[in-house]
Amino acid sequence: MKRVFSGVQPTGNIHLGNYLGALKQFVELQDDHECIYCIVDEHAITVPQDPKALREHILDVAALYLAVGVDPKKSIVFVQSDVPGHAELGWVLTCQSYTGELSRMTQFKDKSKNKESAPTGLFTYPVLMAADILLYDTDIVPVGNDQKQHIELCRDIATRVNNKYKKTFVIPEGRYLKEGARIMALDDPTKKMSKSAENIHSRISLLDDPAKIKKSIMKATTDSDGVVKFDVENKPGISNLLNIYSVLSGISVEDLEAKYEGKGYGDFKKDLVEVTVEALAPIRSRYEEIRHSEELIEILKDGAQRADAIAQKTMARVKDHFGLGLGR
Ligand code: TYM
Numbered sequence: 353m354k355r356v357f358s359g360v361q362p363t364g365n366i367h368l369g370n371y372l373g374a375l376k377q378f379v380e381l382q383d384d385h386e387c388i389y390c391i392v393d394e395h396a397i398t399v400p401q402d403p404k405a406l407r408e409h410i411l412d413v414a415a416l417y418l419a420v421g422v423d424p425k426k427s428i429v430f431v432q433s434d435v436p437g438h439a440e441l442g443w444v445l446t447c448q449s450y451t452g453e454l455s456r457m458t459q460f461k462d463k464s465k466n467k468e469s470a471p472t473g474l475f476t477y478p479v480l481m482a483a484d485i486l487l488y489d490t491d492i493v494p495v496g497n498d499q500k501q502h503i504e505l506c507r508d509i510a511t512r513v514n515n516k517y518k519k520t521f522v523i524p525e526g527r528y529l530k531e532g533a534r535i536m537a538l539d540d541p542t543k544k545m546s547k548s549a550e551n552i553h554s555r556i557s558l559l560d561d562p563a564k565i566k567k568s569i570m571k572a573t574t575d576s577d578g579v580v581k582f583d584v585e586n587k588p589g590i591s592n593l594l595n596i597y598s599v600l601s602g603i604s605v606e607d608l609e610a611k612y613e614g615k616g617y618g619d620f621k622k623d624l625v626e627v628t629v630e631a632l633a634p635i636r637s638r639y640e641e642i643r644h645s646e647e648l649i650e651i652l653k654d655g656a657q658r659a660d661a662i663a664q665k666t667m668a669r670v671k672d673h674f675g676l677g678l679g680r
Contacts, residue, residue: 353384353385353386354385354386354491354492355385355386355387355388355488355489355490355491355492355522356378356381356382356385356386356387356388356490356491356492356493356494357387357388357389357390357484357485357488357490357492357493357524358374358377358378358389358390358493358494358495359389359390359391359392359395359432359481359484360374360375360390360391360392360413360417361391361392361393361395361396361413362391362392362393362396362406362409362410362412362413363396363409363547363548364405364409364412364547365547365548365555365557366412366413366416366547366557366558366559367535367545367546367547367555367556367557367558368535368545368555368556368557368558368596368628369496369532369534369535369544369545369546369555370496370547370558371420371532371558372529372531372532372535372595372596372599372600373495373496373497373498373528373529373532373533373534373535374494374495374496375416375417375420375422376420376529376532376599377494377527377529377532378417378420378422378427378494379420379421379422381492381494381527382422382423382426382427383426385492387422387426387427387428388427388428388430388488388490388659388662389417389422389427389428389429389430390429390430390431390432390484390659391410391413391414391417391429391430391431391432392432392481392484393406393410393431393432393433394432394433394438394439394442394480395432395477395480395481396409397473398471398473398474398477399463399471399474410431411643411648412643414429414431414648414651414652415639415642415643415648416558416635416639417429418638418642418648418651419558419635419636419638419639419642420558420635424651424654424655428655428658428659429651429652429655430652430655430656430658430659431652431656432484434652434653434656434659434660435487435656435659435660435663436660436663437483437487437660437663437664437666437667438480438483438484438487438663439480439483440667441483441486441487441663441666441667441670442476442479442480442483444483444670444674444676445479445482445483445486445509445513446476446479448509448512448513448516449476449479449482449505449509453505453508454475454476454478454479454505455475456501457477457478457501457502457505458501459477459478459498459501459502460474460475460477460478478501478502478505478506479505479509481499481502481506482502482505482506482509482510485503485506485524486506486509486510486521486522486524486666487662487663487666487667488659488662488663488666489521489522489662489666490522490524491522491524491525492524492525492527493506493524493525493526493527494526494527494528495526495527495528496528496532496533496534496535497528497533497534498534498544499526500526500528503524503525503526504526506524507523507524510522510523510524511523517673517674518673520669520670520673529599531595531598531599531605532595532599535592535595535596536588536592537549537554537555538553538554538555538556538568538569538571538572538573538592539551539553539554539571539572539573540554540573541573541588541589541591541592542588552564552568553567553568553571553572555568556568556569556628556632558632558635558636558639559632559635559636559639560632561636562625562629562633565625565628565629565632566625566629569593569621569624569625569628570621570625572589572592572593572621573589574587574589574590574593574617575587575589575590578616578617580594580608580609580612580613580615580617580620581609582594582605582609590617590620593620593621593624594608594609596624596628597620597623597624597627600627600628600631601627
C-alpha cells in the first residue's frame with residue numbers, strides 16, 4: 353500500500369478551500385492507502401501565536417479531521433510536536449538546503465513582504481515541511497495548489513540527499529484535485545480563499561451556520577453579464593462558484609453550465625447556498641459531538657505513538673547514512 357502524508361496548520365477559520373483542496377482528499381485516500389494526517393503546530397509558530405489559542409486550535413483541527421470523515425481506525429492522526437523526529441529531521445535537512453532556493457519561495461516572499469526582518473522559521477518553513485513528508489517515506493501528498501512549490505522543494509532536497517549519501521528517502525509526489533485545488537476568495541476571486549483575510553465573507557468556514565453561508569454566497573463577487581459559464585480569465589467569480597458547486601455536489605462543471613443556461617446568477621447562488629449548507633451540516637454536528645470528548649485526546653495520543661514508531665526508524669536510517677551519533 354502506498355503511504356500518504358499531509359498536514360494542516362492549527363489556526364481558526366478552516367475553510368472551504370482547505371476542505372475541497374486537501375481534507376476531502378484525505379478521506380478519499382484512506383480506504384486504499386496507509387494515511388498519516390498531522391496537525392502541524394510547529395509550522396504555526398513561524399508567526400506569533402497566543403499559546404492558549406494555539407492549544408485550542410490544535411484540537412479544533414483534529415476534531416475537524418474526524419468530522420469530515422477521517423477515520424482513526426484507518427488513518428493515523430496526530431500532532432506534529434508530539435513526534436520529535438520532525439524537528440530533528442528538519443535540522444538535518446536545513447543543512448542540505450540553500451538560502452537561494454528558500455528565498456524563491458513565494459509564500460515566504462508574501463509573508464515577509466514589507467517587514468524589516470522576518471523570523472528565521474518563516475524562511476525555513478518549507479524545510480520543516482519537507483521533513484514532515486520525508487520522515488514517513490511518503491509516496492503521496494494530498495494538498496492544494498498553493499503548496500506545489502513546497503512539494504517541489506521537498507523532492508529536490510530528497511533527491512540531493514539520495515545522490516550525496518546512501519539512498520535515504522522516498523521521493524514523494526503532490527496530489528492536487530482538478531476543481532478543488534485552488535478555491536478563490538468570494539469577495540475577490542483573483543486571490544485564494546484564506547484563513548487570515550479580514551473580511552469574513554471572503555471565505556466560508558467549515559463551521560459557519562446556514563445564515564452566514566447564505567450571506568457570504570449571495571454577496572460573492574461575480575460579473576455583470578449574468579451568464580453561468582466557466583471562464584477563469586474573464587469570469588473568475590462565477591468560475592470559482594462553479595468549482596465549489598461542482599466539488600460539493602459531484603455534478604460536473606459542464607452539466608452545471610447546462611442546468612443554469614438562460615437563468616441568472618440569483619438562481620445559481622440560491623442553489624449553491626442549499627448545496628453548501630447540506631454538505632457542511634453533518635460536518636458541524638459531528639464536530640460538536642467530538643470536539644470536547646476524551647476520545648479525541650486518546651486518538652491523538654495513540655496516533656502520536658504510531659507515527660513516532662515510523663519516525664524513529666527513519667531517523668535511525670538518516671543518522672546512520674549521515675554518520676551522526678554513536679551508531680549503537
Ligand atoms: P494550510 O494549513 O495553509 O492549508 C491546509 C491545506 O489546505 C490547502 N488550501 C487550499 N486548497 C484550495 N484552495 C485554497 N484556497 C486553499 N487554501 C489552503 C493547502 O494547500 C493545504 O493542503 N504548509 C501547509 C501545511 C503543511 C503540510 C506539511 C502539508 C506542513 N507540513 C506536509 C502537506 C505535507 C499549510 O500551510 O497548509
